Amino acid sequence: MKINKELVGASTALLILGVIAKSPSYGYQIVKRINTEAQDLFEWQEGTVYPVLHKLEKDGLIRSQWQTADTGRRRKYYYITSRGQEALADYSVQWTEFNNLVVRITEVQYA
Amino acid sequence: MKINKELVGASTALLILGVIAKSPSYGYQIVKRINTEAQDLFEWQEGTVYPVLHKLEKDGLIRSQWQTADTGRRRKYYYITSRGQEALADYSVQWTEFNNLVVRITEVQYA
DNA sequence: TGACATACTTAGAAGTTCCATGTATATTAT
DNA sequence: ATAATATACATGGAACTTCTAAGTATGTCA
Numbered sequence: 001m002k003i004n005k006e007l008v009g010a011s012t013a014l015l016i017l018g019v020i021a022k023s024p025s026y027g028y029q030i031v032k033r034i035n036t037e038a039q040d041l042f043e044w045q046e047g048t049v050y051p052v053l054h055k056l057e058k059d060g061l062i063r064s065q066w067q068t069a070d071t072g073r074r075r076k077y078y079y080i081t082s083r084g085q086e087a088l089a090d091y092s093v094q095w096t097e098f099n100n101l102v103v104r105i106t107e108v109q110y111a
Numbered sequence: 112m113k114i115n116k117e118l119v120g121a122s123t124a125l126l127i128l129g130v131i132a133k134s135p136s137y138g139y140q141i142v143k144r145i146n147t148e149a150q151d152l153f154e155w156q157e158g159t160v161y162p163v164l165h166k167l168e169k170d171g172l173i174r175s176q177w178q179t180a181d182t183g184r185r186r187k188y189y190y191i192t193s194r195g196q197e198a199l200a201d202y203s204v205q206w207t208e209f210n211n212l213v214v215r216i217t218e219v220q221y222a
Numbered sequence: 223t224g225a226c227a228t229a230c231t232t233a234g235a236a237g238t239t240c241c242a243t244g245t246a247t248a249t250t251a252t
Numbered sequence: 253a254t255a256a257t258a259t260a261c262a263t264g265g266a267a268c269t270t271c272t273a274a275g276t277a278t279g280t281c282a
Contacts (some may be wrong), residue, residue: 027230048270074217101126102129154280157260158243163238184246187261221280
């Protein structure tokens with residue numbers, strides 16, 4: 001299995017897929033959700049996320065649908081596709097293996 | 112703690128620092144070492160690693176020294192600096208936290 | 223009505239990594 | 253002997269991502 005070349009950079013995509021897989025969401029919500037979970041670890045900007053959403057949609061891993069909230073505000077909801085679910089499962093495995101490698105290489109050796 | 116903006120992209124640096132921290136190495140050796148450990152997960156190209164080594168040295172996280180092997184071949188050995196050790200410890204923590212986030216977000220929910 | 227939060231979008235800059243290629247030398251195979 | 257391969261370092265330019273910044277629009281609340 002040759003890992004996806006962009007795997008690591010694709011952690012953004014991985015997180016987005018993870019969020020949408022649990023529940024369809026729209027961009028702004030995803031940004032808030034991840035930033036809350038990330039605490040002080042990092043902070044996504046909207047300008048980072050929207051292009052990734054567009055790319056994921058172009059690649060057929062998610063699809064979108066405009067909806068109007070009760071408030072009257074328009075939101076573009078994203079849904080994961082079956083290809084997206086496959087990709088998510090795939091990326092998760094790759095991520096885990098990659099993490100194992102990082103841990104193995106960087107961990108301190110104890111006699 | 113604001114995570115290093117390049118953390119994820121910095122996984123390359125993290126792995127390199129991890130290798131050198133255990134034992135001073137030269138570029139070609141690092142590439143072979145990581146590629147062996149990475150199995151089929153990915154494969155670093157030399158052209159990917161040398162620029163990172165140069166950047167790490169410029170940032171003072173590693174230092175280099177030319178040595179001539181018994182074979183007569185010249186190698187540029189890299190040593191981790193104290194600042195490099197601090198960075199390695201720091202990045203490791205950040206990586207762990209980041210991984211925890213990824214796992215939390217992407218893991219399947221069981222009732 | 224003014225300030226703020228919500229919500230999406232894109233342009234341009236900056237930064238990384240990849241691919242390809244180049245140079246040089248030692249080792250191994252023919 | 254010499255050809256092929258492995259070792260070893262290096263860099264230019266392409267390709268790709270992400271970031272910053274800005275823009276547009278609308279709903280909510282003081």
